[in-house]
Amino acid sequence: MGEVAEPTTVLSVVVPMYNEEAALPALVCRLRPVLSDLGVAYEVVAVDDGSSDRTAELLTAFRQGWPELRVITLRRNSGHQAALTAGLDRAVGAYVVSLDADLQDPPEKIPDMLALARAEGLDIVYGVRADRSSDTRFKRWTAGGYYRLMRRLAGHSVPAQAGDFRLLSRAAVEALKELPHQQRVYRLLVPWLGFPSGEVTYERAPRSAGTTKYPLSRMVRLTVDSVTGFSAAPLRLATWLGTGAFLVCMALLVYTLGAYALGLTVPGWTSLFTGIVFIGAVQLICLGLLGEYVARIYTAVQNRPAYFVGHDSAVPRADRVPAPARPREDVLTRE
Numbered sequence: 001m002g003e004v005a006e007p008t009t010v011l012s013v014v015v016p017m018y019n020e021e022a023a024l025p026a027l028v029c030r031l032r033p034v035l036s037d038l039g040v041a042y043e044v045v046a047v048d049d050g051s052s053d054r055t056a057e058l059l060t061a062f063r064q065g066w067p068e069l070r071v072i073t074l075r076r077n078s079g080h081q082a083a084l085t086a087g088l089d090r091a092v093g094a095y096v097v098s099l100d101a102d103l104q105d106p107p108e109k110i111p112d113m114l115a116l117a118r119a120e121g122l123d124i125v126y127g128v129r130a131d132r133s134s135d136t137r138f139k140r141w142t143a144g145g146y147y148r149l150m151r152r153l154a155g156h157s158v159p160a161q162a163g164d165f166r167l168l169s170r171a172a173v174e175a176l177k178e179l180p181h182q183q184r185v186y187r188l189l190v191p192w193l194g195f196p197s198g199e200v201t202y203e204r205a206p207r208s209a210g211t212t213k214y215p216l217s218r219m220v221r222l223t224v225d226s227v228t229g230f231s232a233a234p235l236r237l238a239t240w241l242g243t244g245a246f247l248v249c250m251a252l253l254v255y256t257l258g259a260y261a262l263g264l265t266v267p268g269w270t271s272l273f274t275g276i277v278f279i280g281a282v283q284l285i286c287l288g289l290l291g292e293y294v295a296r297i298y299t300a301v302q303n304r305p306a307y308f309v310g311h312d313s314a315v316p317r318a319d320r321v322p323a324p325a326r327p328r329e330d331v332l333t334r335e
């Protein structure tokens with residue numbers, strides 16, 4: 001990989017958005033003063049992930065009075081991690097902060113992250129939630145279970161209670177762009193890089209406006225992508241389940257032979273029914289686990305881009321060219 005030119009923009013803030021019309025005014029009111037007070041050249045890369053409300057329209061309006069705001073609009077809803085990928089791919093700052101638009105992660109912590117990275121020469125600074133009392137009990141319980149599982153499968157380099165609020169150096173961003181992952185989960189990819197890192201703690205606030213974009217179904221999907229993308233443990237689990245089923249079958253066989261020898265073969269329907277149901281369940285679980293990995297191979301073979309950029313306010317319309325066929329070009333990228 002060739003040398004990367006020294007960027008003149010010190011800080012880029014990437015904000016993926018999907019139907020955040022209600023939260024946008026509060027985000028601008030809090031984020032802009034924080035960045036202006038830093039006294040460094042910065043840009044805000046707002047990625048509209050195919051919103052169906054007025055998010056793109058409001059971003060365009062805010063940009064009229066905020067030249068540092070850069071608006072990228074995706075042609076279709078591609079998902080939070082894909083929108084984050086689009087922002088990281090196009091951000092030009094020496095440091096890049098990713099931030100959600102709901103203000104649960106406070107932008108006021110960005111100066112602390114930048115100062116820590118510069119003072120200690122860190123490539124990654126995680127925003128760690130020290131207090132999640134604003135979340136529901138169910139949310140806290142499921143999030144705690146997710147991070148415990150990820151730390152067990154992917155290693156203790158995964159910070160507990162660290163979401164997508166983080167600062168990355170230019171070197172870390174370029175390393176992420178080189179990874180061939182199709183279904184990216186940055187909560188696991190970033191720690192896997194092994195760059196020097198630090199933490200900034202904060203209290204997680206309630207959502208400023210709008211509704212959550214991570215309901216239970218998406219949380220489950222995130223967990224499945226995390227597990228199958230970073231560990232072969234489910235495949236080994238299938239092997240152990242098969243081994244356990246075999247041992248149970250052997251025990252049932254011994255029981256059946258004993259019952260036959262004692263002349264008790266007629267009343268054995270309960271054990272037979274239980275054995276059939278158990279074996280069938282184990283087989284379905286194993287097939288499901290294998291199916292998840294086969295699906296990931298299928299996605300990798302297709303090599304489809306994670307997103308399509310419809311509009312980038314930093315690129316003059318006259319300079320735009322049709323999207324090339326190769327997915328590794330600038331307009332298209334792999335997830």
